[in-house]
Amino acid sequence: MADKKGVRSVPELYAHALAIEREAAARYLEFADRMADEGNDRVATLFRRLAAFESEHVNQLLEATRQMRLPEVPAGAYAWLDAGAPETAAHDFVFRLMTPHDALEIALEAERRARRFFDEVYESAADAALRDLALDMAREEDDHVAWVERALATHPDPHVDWEKVLEEREAGRAS
Secondary structure, eight states: OOOGGGOOSHHHHHHHHHHHHHHHHHHHHHHHHHHHHTTOHHHHHHHHHHHHHHHHHHHHHHHHTTTSOOOOOOTTTTOSSOSSOTTOHHHHHHHHHOOHHHHHHHHHHHHHHHHHHHHHHHHHOOSHHHHHHHHHHHHHHHHHHHHHHHHHHTSOOOSOOHHHHHHHHHHHHHO
């Protein structure tokens, strides 16, 4: 994620927020397509809804910045999976192995990173307007984190930790 110390103005924060939200919208659509390909329509619908929320936020940010000159944020600065082109082998490999739970875990970590980014901008900003905007954006990310956490609660991890299961079983017998 980009360096929060470099964010010293409202236009810079907006530029970073737009990059974060655009990446989220793109990934959510990509995850939706992957889940639909796997026949998991319920999770695909969830990711499409999340993509719509993120796209709506992008539109709100664009409207708020219509009269501003925004700095450029490097492509891939907020990439969730990799900074390479979507056609890369690593990207395809991740998508072939990804379960709904895995996709939600990736999304949750990305949303939490965005939250931390805005918190750090808030904490380091000297300008009151920048602090207020960073706080508003951090609160928006709280909503995103909550959406993904609720979805994750309904999609348990399909990877069984057999060692832990056996340890718990043995501990239960010893009691």
